[in-house]
Amino acid sequence: MTQVFVNLPTTDLDRSKAFYTAIGCEINPLFTDENAACVVWSDDIFFMILKREFFATFTDKPIADPHEVAQVSVSFSRTSREDVDEIVDKALAAGGTEPKPAQDYGFMYSRDIDDPDGNSLGFLYMTPEAVENGPEHVG
Template identity: 70%
Template sequence: MATNIFVNLPTNDLERSKAFYAALGTSLNPQFTDDNAACIVWDDNVFFMVLRREFFATFTDKPIGDPAVSVQASTAFSCDSREEVDRIIEAGLAAGGAEPRPAQDLGFMYSRDLDDPDGNSLGFLYMAPEAVEVGPEAYMDDHGQDVA
């Protein structure tokens, strides 16, 4: 049985969020989209439920944090290349996102962070396939570098 992942994110502007995630190359599932929420389809098993803050609050008794000032979670996505990481980040920046810190290049892994217009944190990374197989330390040893 495949597991589906639903990441629930609060938003102050549902239409802006839908446009932002569309710019990253996602699609929308209209069956689970209305005036309160949008179901953003990342792939066959990963979905973002972008929920108006007031609606998001109906799912919990805890206060809803403001992602513009504090990080509660960071969702990271693996990519097939460094170029794909850069392409997604550039699309997100053009669609109103922000890059909160410089890219990290650890030799075996390249990553960049992207905050959506509400401040929800996303990460995009490429890891060398050999590093996935043998681990970062062995990969770096084979390439004459230290693991950061």
């Protein structure tokens, strides 16, 4: 089994922990300290939220400011359109921003959110027909 760890920079670790717990994630205290927090999305997906200075110790490359440039956008599938709206509403209430309106393609519905540091997250629902047969075979 492969586990996925996504490292994200933050300027305010406590604010980031509050944001991610507000949208339903848990913090794993075994891998959380004054420099980083382990955000648990599922049994196999984790975000390591790292203070920018600590993040910089893992690379010789400059750390992008996610408010200014997009380097990666992580997307999560949800079980329904309502589930997409529910998590985005929680994210907005917790200090996130929605950079563009919802995208409705018929077979797929998606909304994006930027966390308070500007890191981009996507949430989408795709009809079972599209998942099984591809979007060109829907409707």
